[in-house]
Amino acid sequence: MEREHQSREVSRRRGRVLWSLHLIAMASMFAWASFDLRFESMVQSLGTALTSPLTSLQATVATVGLARTAVFSGFLFVALLTLGLLIAERFRSTRASHSRSLRSLMAIVSVVAIWCSLSVNYSALAWQGNRIRMATQLDELEAITEPLRQDWPQRDGEVAQIGPFMAYPFGRPSVLVLLASPTLANDHLSIAAIERNHQGAIKLQLNGTDHDDWAEWHPAGSQPESFVGGLSDPHELESSARLGQGWSLVRYRSE
Structure with a gap:
């Protein structure tokens, strides 16, 4: 027993x-x-x-x-x-x-x-983990985009928060191709390019993910949608998640 x-x-x-x-x-x-x-x-x-x-x-x-x-x-x-x-x-x-x-x-x-x-x-x-990660970076995203919202560059140049860049297309640029990508989220993500649309939305293309992910700031009346970039590259909207303060994490379908 x-x-x-x-x-x-x-x-x-x-x-x-x-x-x-x-x-x-x-x-x-x-x-x-x-x-x-x-x-x-x-x-x-x-x-x-x-x-x-x-x-x-x-x-x-x-x-x-x-x-x-x-x-x-x-x-x-x-x-x-x-x-x-x-x-x-x-x-x-x-x-x-x-x-x-x-x-x-x-x-x-x-x-x-x-x-x-x-x-x-x-x-x-x-995707939800990435959303949480980006939500903790809003202050940094604001610091990067605030000068661009106030004064969008009209030619190649340099801005303290993003470093040197090339502006396309020539004459009326809507995209800044960054030559020294600033990092986010403890260096796990970086910003490859910045787009601005006709409504004033600022879109940051993220490097370091397996998808075509962007961190986007939209003014009132604007929201994430499919678009053709300043380099004539199409981006078809797949999903988006709000982060707060006008920011969204947006995923476009990869080619």
Whole structure:
């Protein structure tokens, strides 16, 4: 009887350790998807891992680097291993009470459902993480655009907040191509170009994301919409999210 009690206690402890490791891996994945700008491209590169594992791995390393790929693979391995052990533990514990067995089964089903949700919605999660990141940069965005709202450049030049730039098209410029891109969000993002439309909206093209993302300030009566840039480059609106103070994070469909 005592030996059986000890065996159950060991099983419970093992289960708690496995659940802890699994939930840590899951939480880490959710946080990573929310705050790493390269998470989407990494997952997409690994999309063919089942059919062409070596090719997929090489493509992922080339896209996001060895460190990211190794850490992601490590988290994924821990998640799969602990989930497999939890399932095995569930079916091995034949003497567990019915209620405990049912709770264990429901917990495993819930975890699998959460992983499925992450695999389907990781892009939306990354978008919301990017929105939060940009919302914390409003003061910096205002400092960059305020001089441009007051006095839009008419020729090539330099502005303290953005450095040197080239203005296009000649004569009536609507886009500034920056020669030294200022950085945002702790250097994870930079500004490649700045557009101004006929309504006075200021649009900052962001570098460092996997999409055609822009931070845009719009005056009253203006809102994000599809447009053709000053370099005759078309941008078709995909989605937008308000940041406050007239600012929006805008995504256009990539070519």
